[in-house]
Each structure stands twice: as structure tokens, then as C-alpha cells.
Amino acid sequence: MGYSREINGVVHEFGVSGKLIMNALVMYDRETESLWSQFLSQSVRGELTGTKLDIVPLTLTTWDKWKETHPETVALRKGRRGGDPYVGYYAGRSAGVIGESNRDDRLETKDLVLGLGFDSDPVAFPHSELRTEQLIQLSHAGVPTVVYFDPETDTALAYGAEIDGHSLDFELVEEDGREWLRDSQTGSLWVPFTGQALRGEFAGSALERVHAVNVFWFAWNDFYPETDIWGAG
Incomplete structure (x- = not known):
């Protein structure tokens, strides 16, 4: 997740506090030293308690795919070179540093899910299900929504399936x-990785990203124990 750093007209600078809430990062802002939950996107202690950050949608994908979609991208590399230092952690069974707060065996501890519904009706889309069903249309919290998955890069994205008040149905x-993505209403063609229409009646339009996060099952379930699982019987 990404966030806007402007709060009440003041730009804040954030750092890593070293604390965790249910294994999720806790940030602090240097202006007030308030603590912020990365997962909840809001301040949980200090002067700004209860203040929410504006969400900036991010895409979790491979560098090659990102460069293919956004060839003008430049990147800053800091620290060590080479492989991912967390490979061993990904492969292990441990649930973070402090373990699970809510054990739920409906999925394996570190199954990747796309979590949707931070404010109401939480639902987890397991990547294992999305590999079979790459495109899912649903109404979430009363909003037409489409979930797209690219199995080659393990990329899961959610969009609002609505333009100018008109609901759209898509196929790959x-x-x-x-x-x-092609909508059945006009036959316009949309780029799955950006939600932008490049051809057809809707060319120049873009689908709005839905606040969703790719995360380990144990982390999503800790925060949202009442979550539904897409595809579960």
C-alpha cells in the first residue's frame, strides 16, 4: 500500500518505528511522533490517533512486467545487491515474529491472498483460486468490482467495474x-495492469483501483477474522 503524506494541509515525514501490531509494520511521523498502523492506514497512538491516510494504489508484480507496462520507469536501488533476503521466510511455516493472533486453518498460514474490504464485508481471494479463475466479477459492498489475476507474475488487482455510473461486464x-479486458457493453479494450481503455468507445477512460492488498493469509485473517474466502464452499 502507498499513502499520501499530506495531513490537514501539512506534509508529514514517516519512518519505521520498529514496533508491530499483529506482525504488521507500525510507522511514526516525525512531526508529532504519532504511531500509524500500516495495515489499518491510520494513526493508533499519539496526537493524530484516528486520523486516516489517503490510499495510493500500488501494484505488486515482477520488475520485468512493470517495465513492460511502464517502460519509462526509473528505480532507486539501496542496500544489498542480489537475491531476496526473505526467501527463507517466505518458504517457512512461521507466522511472522509474534505468531498468529487468530488461528484459521481454512487456508495455509502463508498462502497469498488478495484482501478486499477494509471497512466492511472483508473477503480474501486466494492466489491459488485466482490462478484457475483469472477474472472475477462481483458486487462488493454494493459496488460493481472486477478482480484480475496474471498467473505468470502472480499479480492480483481489483478495479471498480463502473464508468460514469454505468456498470461494465468484462472478459479476457x-x-x-x-x-x-474487453467490456461486453461497447467492446472497448482495457489494459489489465493499468485499467486504462486504449481502444473503443471508452478509449481514454480508466477504471478506478479498489483498495486491496496482496498479503499472507495469517496477516489478513488476524486483522479480519470474520473474512469470507472466495471459492470456499
């Missing part, structure tokens, strides 16, 4: 050697 198609 291939044209000119690339994958598109």
Missing part, C-alpha cells in the same frame, strides 16, 4: 499478441 481476450 487476446488481440495482437497481448491480453486485454
Whole structure:
């Protein structure tokens, strides 16, 4: 998740506090030293308690795919070079540093899920289910929503399936050697990784990203123990 750093007209600078809430990062702002839950996107202690940050949608994908979609990207590399130092952690069974707060065996501890519904109706979309069903249309909290998954890069994204008050239905198609989302209402073609329409009646329009996060099952379930699981019988 990314956040806007402007709060009540003041730009705040954030750092890592070294604390955890149910294994999730806790930030602090240097202006008031308030503590902020990365997962809840709000301050949990200090002068700004209860203040929420504006969400900036991010895409968790491979560097190659990101460069393919956004060829003008430049990146800052800091620290060590080489492989991912967390490979061993990903492969292990441990649930973070302090363990699970709410044990739930409906999925394996470190199954990756796309979590949707931070304010109401939480639902987890297991990546294992999304690999089979790459495109899911649903109404979430009364909002037409589409979930897209790319199995080659393990990328899961959620969009509002609505433009100018009109709900859209999508299907995955291939044209000119690339994958598109095509709406059945106008036949416009949309880029799955950006939600932008490049061809057809809606060319120039863009679907709005829905606040969703790719996260380990144990982390999502700790914060949202009442969550539904997409595809669970």
C-alpha cells in the first residue's frame, strides 16, 4: 500500500518505528511522533490517533512486467545487491515474529491472498483460486468490482467495474499478441495492469483501483477474522 503524506494541509515525514501490531509494520511521523498502523492506514497512538491516510494504489508484480507496462520507469536501488533476503521466510511455516493472533486453518498460514474490504464485508481471494479463475466479477459492498489475476507474475488487482455510473461486464481476450479486458457493453479494450481503455468507445477512460492488498493469509485473517474466502464452499 502507498499513502499520501499530506495531513490537514501539512506534509508529514514517516519512518519505521520498529514496533508491530499483529506482525504488521507500525510507522511514526516525525512531526508529532504519532504511531500509524500500516495495515489499518491510520494513526493508533499519539496526537493524530484516528486520523486516516489517503490510499495510493500500488501494484505488486515482477520488475520485468512493470517495465513492460511502464517502460519509462526509473528505480532507486539501496542496500544489498542480489537475491531476496526473505526467501527463507517466505518458504517457512512461521507466522511472522509474534505468531498468529487468530488461528484459521481454512487456508495455509502463508498462502497469498488478495484482501478486499477494509471497512466492511472483508473477503480474501486466494492466489491459488485466482490462478484457475483469472477474472472475477462481483458486487462488493454494493459496488460493481472486477478482480484480475496474471498467473505468470502472480499479480492480483481489483478495479471498480463502473464508468460514469454505468456498470461494465468484462472478459479476457487476446488481440495482437497481448491480453486485454474487453467490456461486453461497447467492446472497448482495457489494459489489465493499468485499467486504462486504449481502444473503443471508452478509449481514454480508466477504471478506478479498489483498495486491496496482496498479503499472507495469517496477516489478513488476524486483522479480519470474520473474512469470507472466495471459492470456499
